[in-house]
Amino acid sequence: MKHLRMTLKLIAATAVAFIPPLLAQTATPAPGANALILGSWKSQVEFDAVKITCGKETVLNDSFDRQQSGWKPESGNWQIANGVLIQSSAATPALTRYAFTCTSPDYTVDVRVRKTGGAEGFLIGFGAKDERNFYWLNLGGWNNTAHCLEKTDDGQRHPIGTSSKGNLEKDRWYNVRIEVNGKQIKCFLDDKQIIETTDSGFTLPPDNDLVNFGHALIPDMVADPSISEIDGTFYLYATTDGWGKGLSTSGMPVVWTSKDFLNWSFEGSSFPPDFDLKYWAPSTIMHRNGRYYSFTTLDGIITVVVADSPLGPFVAPNGQHVTKATIQPYQIEQKSSIDAEVFTDDDGQSYMFWSRRRAVKLKPDLLSPDGPMITIPTSRQGYSEGPFLVKRNGIYYYFYTLGGGESYQYAYMMSRKSPIGPWEAPKDDIIATSDLDQKVFGPGHGCFFSPKDSNQWYFVYLEYGRGGTNRQIYVDKMNFNPDGTIQPIKLTKTGVGALRQLVDPLPNLALKRPVASSSVLPKSRVDLRKDQNLYRIEAHTSENATDGANGTRWMAATNDTAPWLCIDLGEVRDISRTETYFVKPAAGHAYKIEWSLDGKSWHPYGGHDDVIFRSPHVDRKSIRARYMKLTILNGERGVWEFRIY
Known part of the structure; x- marks a missing residue:
């Protein structure tokens, strides 16, 4: 035997x-x-x-x-x-x-x-x-x-x-x-x-959240971004990610704004309090007839909403609040219809583009189609979403995604005639794809824009992040060849910095300073779906809250009932302001901040007991202190960045 x-x-x-x-x-x-x-x-x-x-x-x-x-x-x-x-x-x-x-x-x-x-x-x-x-x-x-x-x-x-x-x-x-x-x-x-x-066994790689997640544009999990520049302010509309239930839910709709493209904030919801729909992929904002129009996907249905301000509150064109009971689908075929984007040509004619390469001319009031739906004939087939159209030097560029998850890609077509063709496929039509060296996976649904008074174009895109609906957005430069074709975009996680003069040039005293915490969530590996090359570990360390990067975060242990961070400035410093960027800020937070000269005797500095929906939470008080301690009273137990000025 x-x-x-x-x-x-x-x-x-x-x-x-x-x-x-x-x-x-x-x-x-x-x-x-x-x-x-x-x-x-x-x-x-x-x-x-x-x-x-x-x-x-x-x-x-x-x-x-x-x-x-x-x-x-x-x-x-x-x-x-x-x-x-x-x-x-x-x-x-x-x-x-x-x-x-x-x-x-x-x-x-x-x-x-x-x-x-x-x-x-x-x-x-x-x-x-x-x-x-x-x-x-x-x-x-x-x-x-x-x-x-x-x-x-x-x-x-x-x-x-x-x-x-x-x-x-x-x-x-x-x-x-x-x-x-x-x-x-x-x-x-x-x-x-x-x-x-x-095989190398089960030892996780060294803690390097900065390499894995880097300098995201927004200190939060968001996806499907659209950016508009209005009267000197950048407005960013996006899906609020990180709600923990995949596509069955989404976070509260908010509008992020920035004067310099580096420091971003939001205050409350962009819809009335009775809004109860899933909010996905809002379009670039359109200004027409004194109102601001947004074409967004609500509960899987493309819908147009309007507001008197680019910040909202957004309602139906007839002024009615938008809810599950009152939602008004846009007058197009709604089968597998998501990710609407609107482009207005130099002659004032507007067009809407949405998933699966579909497009239609719009009537002047933007409230309904003006003609039949057409399908953009692209050189590459397969499911596609996240369309976007821009015009540069008389050439129209139609961008569309391929694949999904960590295998997302962006391709494009060109037309020298009109926003609806005829179209030609450039030789190198894939302009964004995963870059293993840069640790960038699945550059997907995003937007393409050029700031006013600038010839530089930028690609703003979601990246696979922590998998599923736990994504973040990044920005890289997009450059053109003399014949108008687009060079493959070099994807990084370093960011593009400020595009306008910094709003506040004061140094962040907390940057790279030693930090302690009540606890740290154990390391975790990001789930992969398709690409075996994705091996991404998140460490959640306390130092992430002071590293100056929007892509890294400190997370307390799940059983920590009184999570706190404590920063040592090294010596007694003059302090006038703190800014706290919490994880999952659209769900709201309550917190307190204390200061100390010796790390033993603590005095109140700022915070509030009621749950408020904003980012960052700013507290102002002139003191001299060496130690600053943040305690989370309510809300997600984590911080993207804790800044001290």
């Missing part, structure tokens, strides 16, 4: 949890913590003669002649009978775990196993740091057609190495051996090597 033998040599790693620099706490996991996992997928299996050897010490030697403590079934139906460990269900997966500690950096696992029924084979896991980080060898997977080594990293499972074709026979006992030398892993089936690969 043949035997199944697995040989594993793993170098144990010890990870130290992040502790704020001013807190006298330390935390280190137990050295060599590990676990063996036995299991199956859509199959019934039997295990026998399980042995774990750490160096020269035998940690486990279980022939299942009797019940042995330590095994923890997690799923499936497990029992010991007739000298074997039996799994009799068709669970996907069925798992049982044996935790152990190995004082040696090397260990060996031996097992004897067979399949007794079902569609697939069996699983043998190892190197298990916890429930979200482990390897397993999947033998007879994919409907019993292949053998593959898989790694579950922060809850996401993916294959590593090259899989091997093969199947498992019912009721046959197999010999398997797995050898791991440092980062090298070799897998053998009946003494024949079937897999060889290298």
